[in-house]
Amino acid sequence: MDKLRVIEIKQSVFEDNDSQANALREELKRDNVCLLNLMSSPGSGKTTTLTRTIHTLKDEMRIGVMEADIDSDVDAHTIAKTGAKVVQLHTGGMCHLDADMTRQGLEALGTEDIDLAILENVGNLVCPAEFDTGATKNAMILSVPEGDDKPLKYPLMFSIVDVLLINKIDAMDYFEFDMEACISRVKKLNPNVKIIPISARTGEGIDEWAEWIRSVVAK
Amino acid sequence: MHELGVVIEVVKTVEKVAVEQQLTKIDTVILQIGELSSMIPRYVEQCYPAAVDGTILEGTNLKIEVLPGNALCKECNKVFNLIQNNSKCPHCGSNDFEIISGREFFIKEIVAY
Numbered sequence: 001m002d003k004l005r006v007i008e009i010k011q012s013v014f015e016d017n018d019s020q021a022n023a024l025r026e027e028l029k030r031d032n033v034c035l036l037n038l039m040s041s042p043g044s045g046k047t048t049t050l051t052r053t054i055h056t057l058k059d060e061m062r063i064g065v066m067e068a069d070i071d072s073d074v075d076a077h078t079i080a081k082t083g084a085k086v087v088q089l090h091t092g093g094m095c096h097l098d099a100d101m102t103r104q105g106l107e108a109l110g111t112e113d114i115d116l117a118i119l120e121n122v123g124n125l126v127c128p129a130e131f132d133t134g135a136t137k138n139a140m141i142l143s144v145p146e147g148d149d150k151p152l153k154y155p156l157m158f159s160i161v162d163v164l165l166i167n168k169i170d171a172m173d174y175f176e177f178d179m180e181a182c183i184s185r186v187k188k189l190n191p192n193v194k195i196i197p198i199s200a201r202t203g204e205g206i207d208e209w210a211e212w213i214r215s216v217v218a219k
Numbered sequence: 220m221h222e223l224g225v226v227i228e229v230v231k232t233v234e235k236v237a238v239e240q241q242l243t244k245i246d247t248v249i250l251q252i253g254e255l256s257s258m259i260p261r262y263v264e265q266c267y268p269a270a271v272d273g274t275i276l277e278g279t280n281l282k283i284e285v286l287p288g289n290a291l292c293k294e295c296n297k298v299f300n301l302i303q304n305n306s307k308c309p310h311c312g313s314n315d316f317e318i319i320s321g322r323e324f325f326i327k328e329i330v331a332y
Contacts, residue, residue: 016231095221
C-alpha cells in the first residue's frame with residue numbers, strides 16, 4: 001500500500017478561471033474586439049436596453065450578442081429582430097458563465113466581423129460577479145423597482161463593474177427609490193464606477209450610455 | 220445553488236494536481252471558505268457528491284475550514300469580526316471599514332496516495 005501524503009495546494013478556486021479569462025482578454029484586444037459583459041437580476045431590462053442600444057449604435061459599429069440563459073431562446077429572438085448577429089448559449093442549469101463558456105460562445109458567434117460583442121449574462125446578482133468571463137468591460141443594470149438597497153445586499157457585484165445603468169427611471173414616481181442614497185452606496189463600494197440613469201422604454205439616458213460604449217470600443 | 224458550479228472548478232483543479240503529482244488515489248479534499256464569501260459550507264457539502272460523481276474525486280471525503288470575516292476599522296484602526304459585530308466597529312461604532320479577510324475560497328490541500 002502506498003503511503004498517504006498531504007499535498008498542499010493553497011490555490012484559489014477561481015485561479016484557473018482567472019487565468020483563462022486573462023488569456024481571452026488579451027486575444028480580444030489583439031483582434032480589436034471589445035467584449036462587454038452585461039449583468040443584472042432577472043427582469044431588470046437587459047434585453048430591452050440591448051435592443052435600444054443596438055438601434056442607436058448599429059450604423060457606427062458591428063455588434064454581436066451572446067444571450068446566456070439557463071433555458072429558452074426568447075431573448076435571442078428579440079435581439080435577432082434588430083438585425084444584430086446573435087447566438088443563444090444555454091448554461092444547462094448553471095447560474096453564471098465562466099471564461100471557457102464565453103470563449104465557446106465567441107467562437108459560435110464568430111468575431112472576425114464584429115467590433116463590439118455583448119454578453120448578456122444569466123440574470124443573477126451573485127455568481128456572475130465571481131467568475132471573470134474575460135470581458136473587456138463589465139456593465140450592470142439595476143432597475144428602480146428592485147430598490148436602492150441592492151448595493152448593500154450584493155456588494156461584490158456593484159464593486160466589480162465599470163459602469164452601472166439605473167434603469168426604469170420613468171417609473172420613479174411609483175416606487176420609493178432614493179437615487180442619491182443608491183448612488184452613494186455604490187460609490188462607497190466602487191469609487192470609480194460610471195453611473196448612468198436610463199429608461200430603456202423612453203430612451204432617456206441612452207445617449208450617454210451610447211457615448212460610454214463608443215469610448216470603450218475606440219480603445 | 221451556485222455552489223455546484225464552483226465545486227466543479229475544484230474538481231478541475233484537483234484533477235490537474237493529480238496528474239502533475241502522479242497520484243493514484245485521493246482520500247480527502249480540504250477547502251477553506253471565508254465567512255463573507257457567497258459559498259455556504261452546508262450547500263457545498265450537499266452538492267459535493269453530485270459534483271464529483273464520475274470524476275477522480277468520486278467517493279472522497281470533504282473537509283471545510285471556515286475563515287473569519289474580519290475588517291480593519293478606518294476610524295480607530297482596530298480589527299473586528301464583521302458577522303459578530305453586525306458590520307459595525309465594536310470599539311468606536313464606525314461603519315467605515317476595509318475587509319481584510321473572509322472572501323476566500325481556497326483549495327487548501329488534499330490527502331492522497
